[in-house]
Amino acid sequence: MSSNVITVSVGQTEAKPWVDELHQWLATVDHKRLGILYIVSALMFLVIGGVEALIIRIQLMHSHNNFVSPEVFNRMFTMHGTTMIFFVAMPVLFGFANYLVPLMIGARDMAFPRLNAFSFWLSFLGALLLYFSFLGGSGLYGAGNAPDVGWWSYAPLGARAFSPGHSSDYWTLSLLVSGFGSIGTAINIIATILCLRCPGMKLNRMPLFAWLNLVMAGMVLIAITPLSAAQIMLLIDRYLGGHFFDTQAGGSAVLWMHFFWIFGHPEVYVLIIPCFAFMSEIIPVFSRKPIFGYPVMVAATVCIAFVSMSVWAHHMFTIGMNSYANSFFTLTTMAVGVPTGIKIFNWIGTMWGGRIQFKTPMLFSIGFLFQFLIAGLTGIMMAASPFDWQLSLSYFVVAHFHYVIVGGILFALFAAFYYWYPKMTGRMLSESLGKWHFWLFLIGFHLTFDVMHVPGILGMPRRIYTYEPSRGWDTLNFIISVGAFIQALAILVFIANLIVSYFKGATAGNDPWDAWTLEWSISSPPPAYNFAMVPTVASRRPLWDLKHPEDPDSRYE
Amino acid sequence: MSTVTTSFPNAATKWHLPSRGKVAMAGLIIAESAIFTIFVVAYLFYLGKSLTGPTPRDVLETPIFYTVCLLSSSLTIHFAAKFLARGITFAFLAFWLLTVALGGLFLYGTAQEWHRLICEHGLTISTNLFGTTYYSLVGLHGFHVTAGLIMLMVVAVFGLSGRVGVEQSGHIEVLSMYWHFVDAVWVVVFTVVYVLGR
Numbered sequence: 001m002s003s004n005v006i007t008v009s010v011g012q013t014e015a016k017p018w019v020d021e022l023h024q025w026l027a028t029v030d031h032k033r034l035g036i037l038y039i040v041s042a043l044m045f046l047v048i049g050g051v052e053a054l055i056i057r058i059q060l061m062h063s064h065n066n067f068v069s070p071e072v073f074n075r076m077f078t079m080h081g082t083t084m085i086f087f088v089a090m091p092v093l094f095g096f097a098n099y100l101v102p103l104m105i106g107a108r109d110m111a112f113p114r115l116n117a118f119s120f121w122l123s124f125l126g127a128l129l130l131y132f133s134f135l136g137g138s139g140l141y142g143a144g145n146a147p148d149v150g151w152w153s154y155a156p157l158g159a160r161a162f163s164p165g166h167s168s169d170y171w172t173l174s175l176l177v178s179g180f181g182s183i184g185t186a187i188n189i190i191a192t193i194l195c196l197r198c199p200g201m202k203l204n205r206m207p208l209f210a211w212l213n214l215v216m217a218g219m220v221l222i223a224i225t226p227l228s229a230a231q232i233m234l235l236i237d238r239y240l241g242g243h244f245f246d247t248q249a250g251g252s253a254v255l256w257m258h259f260f261w262i263f264g265h266p267e268v269y270v271l272i273i274p275c276f277a278f279m280s281e282i283i284p285v286f287s288r289k290p291i292f293g294y295p296v297m298v299a300a301t302v303c304i305a306f307v308s309m310s311v312w313a314h315h316m317f318t319i320g321m322n323s324y325a326n327s328f329f330t331l332t333t334m335a336v337g338v339p340t341g342i343k344i345f346n347w348i349g350t351m352w353g354g355r356i357q358f359k360t361p362m363l364f365s366i367g368f369l370f371q372f373l374i375a376g377l378t379g380i381m382m383a384a385s386p387f388d389w390q391l392s393l394s395y396f397v398v399a400h401f402h403y404v405i406v407g408g409i410l411f412a413l414f415a416a417f418y419y420w421y422p423k424m425t426g427r428m429l430s431e432s433l434g435k436w437h438f439w440l441f442l443i444g445f446h447l448t449f450d451v452m453h454v455p456g457i458l459g460m461p462r463r464i465y466t467y468e469p470s471r472g473w474d475t476l477n478f479i480i481s482v483g484a485f486i487q488a489l490a491i492l493v494f495i496a497n498l499i500v501s502y503f504k505g506a507t508a509g510n511d512p513w514d515a516w517t518l519e520w521s522i523s524s525p526p527p528a529y530n531f532a533m534v535p536t537v538a539s540r541r542p543l544w545d546l547k548h549p550e551d552p553d554s555r556y557e
Numbered sequence: 558m559s560t561v562t563t564s565f566p567n568a569a570t571k572w573h574l575p576s577r578g579k580v581a582m583a584g585l586i587i588a589e590s591a592i593f594t595i596f597v598v599a600y601l602f603y604l605g606k607s608l609t610g611p612t613p614r615d616v617l618e619t620p621i622f623y624t625v626c627l628l629s630s631s632l633t634i635h636f637a638a639k640f641l642a643r644g645i646t647f648a649f650l651a652f653w654l655l656t657v658a659l660g661g662l663f664l665y666g667t668a669q670e671w672h673r674l675i676c677e678h679g680l681t682i683s684t685n686l687f688g689t690t691y692y693s694l695v696g697l698h699g700f701h702v703t704a705g706l707i708m709l710m711v712v713a714v715f716g717l718s719g720r721v722g723v724e725q726s727g728h729i730e731v732l733s734m735y736w737h738f739v740d741a742v743w744v745v746v747f748t749v750v751y752v753l754g755r
Contacts, residue, residue: 111577187584195577221588229595236693241683244599244693250608250686259595 029113030528031098034120036424038095041124042088043495048131049083052076054488057481063469070465074148077463079130081151082171085267086178087127089409093274094123094185096416097213099424101189103519103526104207106198106535111191119184126178133170147171150463152260153234155245155253160238169238172231179228186220189213198518200537205557207517207540208297212277215301216270222309223266230259254319261312268404269308272372273301275412276343279365282419283347285515286362287354290541290553293346300339300346307336317388326385333383340376344369359513360434364415367442371407375400378453396456402449406487414441414494421498422512426524427505433497441490447483451476516541578731586738589701593742596697597749600690604754607685616678619751623666624743627702630659631740634709634733642726649729650716656736657713660706667699691750698746701739708732 016024025033055076059067068076098116102109110116133146147167149157158168193214197206234256236242243249245256284291291297313321313329321329347369356362378400382388391397414437421429455473467473511520518535519526521543539545539553605612637652671692674680682692712732715721721729 112581183585183588187581187588190584191577191581194580195574197574199572217584218587221584222591225588225591226595229592232697233596233599233693236682236689242689242693243683243686244689250603250606251689252602255599255602262595 027117029109029117031102031110031113031116032424032526032528034116035095035097035099037120037124038091038098041127042092042095043498045083045087045091045127047491047495049080049088050488050491052080052083054484056080057484059466060464060477061481062474062478063467063471065466071145071148073465074150074463075146078147078150078171082130082147082175083127084405085151085271086175087123087130089271089405090178090182091120091123091127092413093216093271094119094182096278096420097189097216097274098185100420100519101192101210101213102196103423103522103530104210104517105193105196105201106518106531106537107192107196108530110188111195112188115184116188119181119188122181122184123178126174126176126181129170129177130174133167133174136166136170152257152264154260155251155256156247158234158238158256159246169235172234172238176228176231176235179224179231182220182224183228186217186224189217190221193217198531198535198537204295205537205540208280208291208294209277209517211298212273212280212301215305216273216277219266219270219273219305219308223263223270226259227263230256230263233259254316257316257319258313261315264315265312266305266308268401269304271409272404273304275368275409276301278412278416278419279347279368281515281517282361282365282415283350285419285513286357286359286365287351288357289350289354290516290544291346292349292352293342294540296342297346300342303339304336307332307339311336314383314385314388317385318392330383330385334380337376337380344373359418360429360431360438361415361419361513363435363438364411364418367438368408368411368415371403371411371445375403375408378403391456393462394456395460395462396453398462399449399452399456402452406445406449411441414438417494417498419513420519421501422508423519423524423526425502425505426508427501427503428508428512429497429501429505433493433500437490437493437497440493441487444483444486444488444490447486448480449483451479451483455480511543516543518542521546576727576731578727579734582731582734586734589738590742593697593745596690596694597745600694600749600754603686603690607687609685611678611680611684611687613687613691613750613754616674616680617751617755618670620666620670623663624747626659626666627663627740627743630656630663631737633659634736638726638729638733641721641723641729644723646716646719646722649721650713653709653713653716657706657709660702660709660736664699664702664706667695667702694746695750698739698742701742705736705739709736 025037028034028037055068056073059065059073059076061067098110101107130147145165145167147153147163147170149163149168153163153168153171156162158172193206193210203211233242233244237244237246237251243251245251245253247253280291280297311329311333313325314333317326317329378396382391382397382400418429418434421427455476458471458473458476460467460471460473467477508524510523512524513520518531518537521535522531535542537545539557541553545552545554633652634656637649637656640646640648640652680688680691682688709732712721712729
């Protein structure tokens with residue numbers, strides 16, 4: 001009965017001319033299409049942000065280089081940071097959440113489909129606004145171009161006097177607009193998970209993916225909003241002559257730092273928690289074991305969310321806070337390591353004794369585990385404020401957070417791409433291209449970011465335009481840049497894989513990985529209505545129950 | 558087409574989920590609270606740090622009457638929602654219009670205060686830190702009152718044309734949650750600006 005309905009709908013989509021198809025994509029309120037729009041737009045900006053990174057790396061390849069002017073260099077690192085955080089990492093994670101959460105909890109769509117579409121277009125148009133600054137940034141004043149004051153836009157650099165023209169305005173408005181989009185999506189994710197679960201899907205039976213995205217969405221509500229508030233203040237300063245961050249009138253530059261980092265640090269966890277969610281789905285499936293310590297995983301996630309709200313000033317040890325504040329933020333920052341460590345042990349516990357299958361998603365997951373651990377360790381090093389006084393604003397910090405963002409978040413994302421691409425397109429990604437992608441990216445990543453710690457310890461400041469040959473940083477920087485190009489090559493392999501497999505990949509079928517969550521119970525790609533009949537579940541692994549009626553999980557939970 | 562059926566063993570029989578409207582409004586309120594928190598922190602942080610006058614002590618007068626108006630509007634909207642849930646649309650409409658009137662009165666009070674501050678004391682958003690933080694915080698709240706008032710008036714128009722009944726009760730409750738939030742924020746703003754800030 002349900003198969004009839006599916007074939008009919010497939011026949012309809014094939015008959016439509018491309019204009020109709022395009023219109024359907026632009027006007028869609030379907031969570032799956034919006035998820036794919038999020039992901040594709042994020043991949044587009046990944047390439048743009050990647051090119052900016054390569055420009056930075058070419059400039060730093062050897063001492064006294066003038067590949068680009070200092071002004072362009074400043075724009076490149078500002079745009080690279082802003083793009084990668086706000087228009088790559090956030091949208092791609094929202095995309096996966098959008099696509100997968102309703103499928104995993106057995107829902108027809110998100111709770112508010114039109115709000116969902118509205119949020120996507122807000123964040124996408126926010127990104128376009130940022131990039132429009134290249135054209136419109138000069139404005140009437142003829143000064144300035146793309147924003148060039150760093151992705152923190154520290155006061156007073158963001159003030160009119162130091163950011164003439166409109167470049168900072170585009171930056172501010174872009175983050176404000178996309179921030180509202182993020183809040184809309186977060187509200188939507190929370191309402192979907194709390195209100196649209198299929199019968200039997202109690203909170204303690206939800207896939208960890210849904211749990212972790214619920215926590216992430218909750219964090220977005222209280223972490224993104226301070227940034228929006230600070231951007232409103234900056235706009236008031238720039239346009240209405242306010243004095244929030246105007247030190248000439250008694251305003252405080254440090255207050256901007258606090259507001260920015262009250263957003264900035266939880267933001268890291270907003271990005272990493274969905275990656276924990278990917279890991280918690282992928283590692284069990286490829287270890288052929290249920291996740292180890294489900295309730296502890298949930299508790300650790302909630303714990304991370306709480307503690308991460310009180311660590312922000314570890315970005316500001318060098319501004320000269322008193323010793324109580326330094327001690328407080330050192331201790332809270334180190335405390336985050338405890339629940340995070342619990343998670344890593346749980347994933348290892350899941351793998352322990354399992355029959356591990358080294359498919360591409362699992363390779364990226366294992367890469368994630370090692371690299372995220374190292375990133376966490378350098379994080380603990382810098383949590384110690386005296387150590388931070390030495391290395392803050394050096395390339396050591398740059399290496400540390402790229403270890404988190406590339407070695408952690410990006411590796412987890414690649415794992416997610418290889419794991420869920422079959423569900424989204426109905427085709428498998430090529431395993432051999434996937435292995436090429438993995439090994440190239442792994443080598444490039446370690447070449448770049450392992451080595452990058454060293455010039456940091458030697459004293460190379462971040463955001464520096466060029467350096468003296470006598471410093472002895474040339475060889476190190478050359479190796480870092482070579483690694484960057486190897487990563488770029490790996491990304492090209494990945495994109496080729498995405499495109500080639502879409503047309504020529506092996507047919508995936510409903511459940512290519514023999515997995516246990518609800519999204520694998522329906523066809524790939526899923527029909528517009530998701531589930532022909534609303535499923536009911538009795539355990540955390542509904543598909544296991546279905547495949548093994550003689551020994552269902554529901555007997556033990 | 559699908560190889561697995563979608564009925565799973567041991568299905569739960571009883572299944573209750575919260576209302577998505579209320580959950581979403583709760584989410585919005587949490588997000589808005591964070592925004593207000595940042596503005597309140599900025600206001601408190603900059604208290605007494607203005608390099609030039611006027612200071613809050615010089616110019617601010619406690620708007621007790623208008624505060625009573627706004628806070629009692631929380632009560633009237635509560636009664637309105639309760640009457641609607643019980644199907645008494647006339648009483649609903651009466652209390653709803655009263656809420657709109659009280660909210661409007663509050664906005665009038667803010668407008669009058671701003672007029673006095675600007676014209677008599679020359680305090681604008683760019684005068685000093687007090688002006689910047691005061692107009693931002695009170696303005697942000699006033700903006701929320703305005704947005705709420707517009708939504709209340711849309712409902713009032715529908716109500717007057719007889720299109721709001723028991724079946725809209727859920728939506729009305731969500732809207733009244735927002736209005737309660739706006740009132741609760743005023744308690745904080747009032748305390749910070751007119752009590753602690755002077």
